[in-house]
Amino acid sequence: MPSPQDVSARRRAFRDLHASGCFAIPNPWDPGSALYLEKLGFRALATTSSGAAWRHAKADGQMTVEEVLLHLREMVAATRLPVNADFEGGFAEDAAGVARNVRLAIETGVAGLSIEDSTGEPDVPLRDLPDAVERMRAARAAIDAAGGETLLVGRAENFIVGRPDLDDAIRRLRAYAEAGADCLYAPGIKTREQIAAVVAAVAPKPVNLLIGFATELTLHDIEALGVRRVSVGGALARTAWGGFMRTAETIAREGRFDGFAAAASGAELNRLFRGDRS
Template sequence: MPTRQEKFDAFARLHAQEGCFVIANAWNAGSAKILDALGFKALATTSAGLAFAIGERDSSNRLDRETMLANAKEIVDATSLPVSADLENGFAESPEDCASIIGGAIAAGLVGCTIEDATGNTDKPIYDFELAVDRISACVEAGRGQNFLLTARSENYLHGRPELDDTIRRLQAFEKAGADVLYAPGLPDLAAIRAVCESVNKPVNVVMGLSGPTWSVGVLAQAGVKRISVGGSFARAALGGLVRAAEEVLNSGTFAYADDALPHAAALRFMAGKGEGG
């Protein structure tokens, strides 16, 4: 098993190479093993995927940092790949309390994480600009010298604030504060994605698989994107298969879904880290 240093080095190289790469979001050890065996080069966790797996809604009010870090360690321990964690808003408001999660992330074996500027409060969904920047600055300082890539997220577009200028302003400030990767989920079109990429000098992450338009890896690379994540969409795809199978049984009394199910032997090979073919 590679050391954490070796995983960090591999993760850093992915962000430095030409073009862009896909970081696949795993929600437990089994999904991590499958994604590793299929050939992805890095993994991320997903708060949505974890929440759905434990019967909760995707919200920092429904999950806590201990649950998130335990899930992340489960994924880290299951794979040889570098893993970055979705740590929502750090489960704290103040810069100091937010940054305190970084030590736990490093102890779990993670080589990076994302911290967002969403509050979890529907009345005021986005942190004020200065506080948002101070939170990222504190997280950067907490990870300094620890071989840890911090991704800073501007959540405007996911919370009814389609304000590209403010989103770019925040990402630029996060970059100045020391964030290694910048991320604004929910950007509406390629023009907005290109504008974000051209406005900063650090790698930009874009999420695909959400509702709305999707673009290929090649198209996003041409727009300047360095990293593509899939958020909770792989987990939702798995849940979609479950729903379709269950509805077939309930509504038709048939079991044709089994024809498309992953064969038991293939599942065993994935869990052994050998991949579907071997």
């Protein structure tokens, strides 16, 4: 594990990344993918609840807080980069529980963490705004009590849970900003108009944009819209799973092995994991 001094340095560097410009913060799902992304030159990484869950043969949202904390520790240990934690809804029914679990997440060494407002209940997928704000304030208080270095991300899940109401998402993001969130995030928005509206609504606080789909937008285009950081959620994990599933299905159904033509080099992977990061 990194030293306390190293953790503090990572957190300062992570906060500085949010001060200007736009950066990509890809989402590895295990230590190996984290190490490879570091090698590519990315400046920060973020965990993915879905990618981590699939790695453990679980659906997104089914991991326990203990399992997630273990995952965060191994991801922080795997890389020299700042790691932002997808901490879902805080793994607690009340604000006091959110505060307790946020304290535990901070102890793993993460440089940032997000708290979302979804309930996991199909009929009522979003928390009432006062409840969600209380939970965000609890997360903020836990971070401040630990020294205030860890970045807090407030997430409005409207577009992810089937309630694509931009006005409500903006109302929620503004409330989370007032409750102490340092960065705001409405996963699922896609159009230039939606993105620009969210950026303007919470300015000058930074906005995270999720790009987990094929799009004509480039990082340069997204920066021009005022977005500060771009994550990919479970898309890298889904891409890896897609290649694996297609190749395995071809073997099972057709007895053919040509899917291995796109496989990574074993020699390259061995060089990476032996510690040759050149």
